[in-house]
Amino acid sequence: MQNGNPDDGFTCSPQWRISTRPTAAKKHLADALAPYLYSAPALILIVTVMLVPLVLGISYAFRDIQLLNPFSGGFVGLDHFRTLSQDQNFYRALRNTLWWTGWSVLLQFVFGLILALLLDKPFFGRAIVQALVFLPWAVPSFLAGLNWAWLFNPVVGPLPHWLFAVGIMSEPNNILSDPQLAMWGPIIANVWWGIPFFAVTLLAALQAIPRDLYEAASIDGAGPVQRFISITLPFLAPTIAITVLLRTVWISNFADLIIVMTNGGPADRTQIVASYIFTQAFKRLDFGYASAIALVLLVLLITYSMLIVVLRQWLLSKD
Amino acid sequence: MASIDIAAIHKSYGIHPVLHGIDLAIKDGEFVVLVGPSGCGKSTLLRMIAGLEAVTDGEIRIDGKRVNDLAPKDRDIAMVFQSYALYPHMSVAKNMSYSLRLRKTAKETIASVVARAANKLGLDPLMERRPKALSGGQRQRVAMGRAIVREPKAFLFDEPLSNLDARLREQMRAEIKKLHKDLGATSIYVTHDQIEAMTLADRIVAMHGGIIQQVGSPLDLYDNPANLFVAGFIGSPGMNFFEGRYMLVDGKPVFAPTGGVELALEAPANLSDGSRATLGIRPEHVVLGAEGPETQMAAIDLVEPTGFGIILHLTLGPVSLNAFTLDRRFLNATGTVAVRLPANHLHFFDESGRKV
């Protein structure tokens, strides 16, 4: 790429000759193409491995595709959606998704915000503390799931015994096998795993608030609570909004912890839509039906996102 | 070294035009300064010569050869950037030798050329440092060193001194001038600072709104500004302007500022009776404390000592006027003072702003 003609005999004299000289047309073409050459590999990969399967997946939703049935593959129209509308498991999964997403996001946000506020003050050893409290974020999600499943396991984990000791449980049982409580297992694991994400994002926003604003407010006579309400919150609001919204979408699709910890059980009490799709595809190898559910999920998520966008526009126009 | 010819250059970004037909011939070895307020297109023109911006229309020739479609690297020019653009991950020596290494110049040649340039710029003790460890002035020197090691056809300077503090700027300005004397290289220098333009240039190109307003030697532009823009831009404190009407009263030339008292003129101007015009005079040409028939009384509003001289803010009827004097008696002046506007220093501009 050095753009030197090998045969223009490189000279040692400080008088340079200009080496190869592309014609004007060639240069224009190269100039026009260069940006696309830089981004082409990434784009080609994204299109073939994400966009094509996405379109294919949408088409599966209207076809009978079962991996173990060699005669499948035909067009079935809206059959899958008719089945889906009768599928009680699907409706339960939908309710579970709301439950799972709502509590996970709420708890991650509240504890993440508190952590960010705690870390915003300088104190001795802050760097080490920060590295330690953010560590769960680095733990692979499958391992986080297994780790918490073991903690909830009365054989090797302390949690059931502690819950029993403080009187929350009548017997030191595994909450993951209790239909009433099972969902709290993955939620707690998710909160543990997701607090750092919120804390890091909010901490960055907190540290971007100009310090002299607080000084000015103090001189004007504002106490700590007033400073938090009149300065911190308004400055954090955009970050909070965008983080919570994106995280909501992400968590509602996040099936790893559930698949690892409960696999949807007991009695489908922890099955969310994403894990239901995976189970249909992975266990029953019914790709058509799985794709139909996925399409419904996609439509729901798009609707949610559109609502958010509209809401945002409305809030902005009010200002 | 080479001449640079710019013919009918146009530049637009989309539908937004920036340069409207620039023509300029730069002689071999000349030091040309492009000066103008920000957004006048001077930097764009420089970057087009460098090959960093595409030419929309027109032709640029370096040493007689059309370069419109050549990449920057094939134009054999060097450039000093406002930000210096030193490579942060390379030492000073590596920064200076980068262009030679790209051209696969022999090691011994590089070493001697770089050493000579470093010596010339007083960089010898800094050669192994990274740019981060240098002061602003030193970085500036390295940027110059990087340009001179190549002995290019032309040097381009894009506001190279504007990141320095005032004192250092003066010092570097002198160094650039000395360097140009030594090397005699064709140089194009962009600045918005008219003092830099005046002190450095063989020829100044004053630009405004994507159009060349005037090309000439520094004193040419100072003494004989072609239009209102150049008259106002060159010189500090700036020229005084009065809008009004040129008239002949009883055959005697008079200038009537809008809403003000008529000023009797010592000599007629090249304007028709009753035409709208602007009258300009530089503050240092206003004669203070004079006596005679053309004298008028002006009220003193403010006295600004600059140390070197004194700037007086005056009111002449409804119009305000600045005067510059070296006479320290005016330091404590109050009330009114007699002023005279000598005819040989008056500039008249017609309605379109052109000098008459």
Add this chain to the structure above:
Amino acid sequence: MTAKRIVSVLAHRLAILAYVAFALFPLYWLLKVSVTPNKLLYSEGIKMWPSRTSFEHFEFVLKHSEFPTFFKNSLIVSGSTAVIVTMLASLAGYALSRFNLRGKFWIVALMLLTQMFPLVMLVAPIFKMLSPLGLTNSLTGLVIVYTAFNVPFATFLMQSFFDGIPKDLEEAAMIDGATQFVAFRQIILPLTLPGIAATLGFVFTAAWSELLFSLMLISGNDAATFPVGLLSFVSKFSVDFGQMMAAGVMALVPACLFFLLIQRYLVQGLTAGAVKG
């Protein structure tokens, strides 16, 4: 005033301590069980530290299980993915940062779209696409899939790093005699090294943690990655807690190493992408 101040400082430190304990306790427990000898596992189940420790579980896992293979597979997959993604994302991020691309809006929109839809939607079609190509049950297939999944986020990340480098530098290089590509390679890339390290770290961790697609695409032990291997081990020998946790500790080590590497860039990465965890 001072008493109030002491109380508030004390409350602050206690709260911090509570967070540290909550964050570390599960990992501590993992480590604790992995060094507890089998004999003591049940008798001293919930003691905070066993009366005797041993590395027998690690020894077993390393010598008599297939975990070394899983570990190696995961290293190969995550390492290759990280390297390839970083290369592609550097190029694409540079294009987004520096060129006035026609259709840039659509490229960014496409990349954002890939961050918004549930990846679980792709499980079935990707399996169907890769299976006739012989790319199921193969590490290559996993690398291709993971690379595509991670390129969009990594591109945004790299773009944010390129945006932080003044354009003057490559213009200076181009005037010094470099082509745009040489300027990119010799001037810009070296200055983006921290960004490259961060991207490598992010992608490595993401690939190391991925579960659903490896479960779907890999069935045999030969090509199993660590998550697949660990999960199948869990379902087969669900009582060998010591060994499972020893394997868990092994899975944790590379992730934590990379975490330390990228910790400093965490904030920049998240604010740049603000999309993915």
